[in-house]
Amino acid sequence: MKMPPEHTLRFDSFRLTDLLVDETVISIETSPEERGRIDAWEELKRAKSDRLILVQDTTPDTVTVLSRNESQTVQLTDGARLVSLADSDNVLIDITALPHHVWAPVFQAHLKAGKQVRVLYVEPDGYKTHPSPASANLFDLSISFGGLSPLPGFAKLAGPADDEPALFVAFLGFEGNRAERIINQLEPQPRVIPVIGAPGFQINYPAITVACNRSFLNEFDCNADIRLAKASCPFEAFETLASIRQDFPDHYLYIAPVGTRPHALGALQYAIANESHCEILFDHPVRQSNRTNGRGLIHVFSFAP
Incomplete structure (x- = not known):
């Protein structure tokens, strides 16, 4: 059997201890699906951690995020501003519940900025017929x-x-x-x-x-x-x-x-x-x-x- 690439990790559950040192998380604030609700993000949210950036609202051109207890709206084409949201060189983007037009420019901006980027995705157990x-x-x-x-x-x-x-x-x-x-x-x-x-x-x-x-x-x-x-x-x-x-x-x-x-x-x-x-x-x-x-x-x- 072909083994997964060494740059992919699999988890049954994801805990705070699975984050890298000083890794900043970018995720949706409220997921409409069960699979998008990660316990580790809830812990960071309760702690009001500056390591968690939550996407609150989106338009086709902008994203409103909660970071360091402040909301700000950023143009999705402004790569420098997207990168500036996180202080850390280690960034984890949870794409499970984010729309493509949000996570795609966020991923691109951090990758081009030379950040150590990890992307988290949660499979569904099944789909609605x-x-x-x-x-x-x-x-x-x-x-x-x-x-x-x-x-x-x-x-x-x-x-x-x-x-x-x-x-x-x-x-x-x-x-x-x-x-x-x-x-x-x-x-x-x-x-x-x-x-x-x-x-x-x-x-x-x-x-x-x-x-x-x-x-x-x-x-x-x-x-x-x-x-x-x-x-x-x-x-x-x-x-x-x-x-x-x-x-x-x-x-x-x-x-x-x-x-x-x-x-x-x-x-x-x-x-x-x-x-x-x-x-x-x-x-x-x-x-x-x-x-x-x-x-x-x-x-x-x-x-x-």
């Missing part, structure tokens, strides 16, 4: 979508050159219509390389992902091009993108991280390191409350400066 399950939406995960627009800090002024071929790399999840809606806004439509999370969080999840995306896979005739990356591993997602780039060295990569959060994390890490030949495409889902059940494994990923 859709009241009217269909082939493309077995689980009830999103209310609506904000539409295709850049994640803060990841906007590109120019895409591929007119004569540069492109690929659409889609990290697929359980919402089978997301990748199709995104690629339909690209003209001309590039060749599709799908990425499935396998092994999945649970043994049947890869098969469910394929079933939910069957229409997309068939329409773009890309079943033979499917790549696999462990659903819980951002580093395998990064390596998959690196492998695709090696196979198509002259192609521009449109990357749609609409699958697992660890896959999205790896995709963003790749985009940060390879700004010249790729861009992130995201559709900003409005999530259902209580869309997951219970709490599974806790993953902590380490990103060296």
Whole structure:
């Protein structure tokens, strides 16, 4: 069996003693899901610790955080201000309940600033079944979508050159219509390389992902091009993108991280390191409350400066 990378730790529960010395935590103040409520953060909150930064409110462009008993609003494109929120060189970002448009620029800002960044993600024990399950939406995960627009800090002024071929790399999840809606806004439509999370969080999840995306896979005739990356591993997602780039060295990569959060994390890490030949495409889902059940494994990923 392939062992987890040495820069990934797994926990059944996360305690204060599992934090690094002087590590500052960035997390959501109130999680709508059970898995987003970490006992260690509650302890820090009761102690009114200056090692805890809580996200209280967000807009598409700003985030309001509680830090050192004071609330402040920061532009999500202001990397220097985001980094200044934490005094420590060690930062842990809990992405379990934070929206992508918040944790992505926070992750990018601290990584580019040379901080020792760790990212925590808690698996759900299960997902809420859709009241009217269909082939493309077995689980009830999103209310609506904000539409295709850049994640803060990841906007590109120019895409591929007119004569540069492109690929659409889609990290697929359980919402089978997301990748199709995104690629339909690209003209001309590039060749599709799908990425499935396998092994999945649970043994049947890869098969469910394929079933939910069957229409997309068939329409773009890309079943033979499917790549696999462990659903819980951002580093395998990064390596998959690196492998695709090696196979198509002259192609521009449109990357749609609409699958697992660890896959999205790896995709963003790749985009940060390879700004010249790729861009992130995201559709900003409005999530259902209580869309997951219970709490599974806790993953902590380490990103060296």
